[in-house]
Amino acid sequence: MSEPSIFTRILEGEIPSEIIAQTDRVFAIRDIAPRAPLHLLVIPKSAQYRDVVELAAGDPSLMAEMVALAQQLADEHADGDFRLIFNRGAGAGQTVFHVHAHVLGGGLTEGSLGD
Ligand code: AMP
Numbered sequence: 001m002s003e004p005s006i007f008t009r010i011l012e013g014e015i016p017s018e019i020i021a022q023t024d025r026v027f028a029i030r031d032i033a034p035r036a037p038l039h040l041l042v043i044p045k046s047a048q049y050r051d052v053v054e055l056a057a058g059d060p061s062l063m064a065e066m067v068a069l070a071q072q073l074a075d076e077h078a079d080g081d082f083r084l085i086f087n088r089g090a091g092a093g094q095t096v097f098h099v100h101a102h103v104l105g106g107g108l109t110e111g112s113l114g115d
Contacts, residue, residue: 005098007043021073026065028073028103037106038078042066047098052086055099070103078105 010017021028031039049055055063074082082105087094
């Protein structure tokens with residue numbers, strides 16, 4: 001069996017981080033290294049899916065739930081607009097192989113796609 005992911009360890013309280021919102025299946029935390037005025041991570045509670053491609057194929061409704069929570073958080077913590085990023089694979093910068101969405105908002109540079 002593989003080690004629990006860092007996000008599972010946060011969910012289980014082994015690593016300190018404030019869970020700022022949750023549903024039955026999804027939770028959200030602040031990214032420890034923010035790259036925008038608002039930088040949250042929306043994460044399924046289950047570590048079953050390693051990346052967005054597995055998630056979309058395996059449970060589209062869970063992915064929809066993540067998108068809905070991203071909108072709710074952008075409404076609560078910014079002006080409602082946000083950028084949603086899934087890194088898929090180490091070559092694209094994925095470091096945690098427990099699928100998660102980056103929610104970026106609160107004053108993004110117009111027209112910019114990345115950092
Ligand atoms: P990715 O590179 O797409 O896999 O994203 C992983 C993200 O997790 C990075 O943006 C990290 O800054 C973030 N991260 C890693 N450890 C923690 C932590 N303990 N609490 C919050 N965010 C974290």
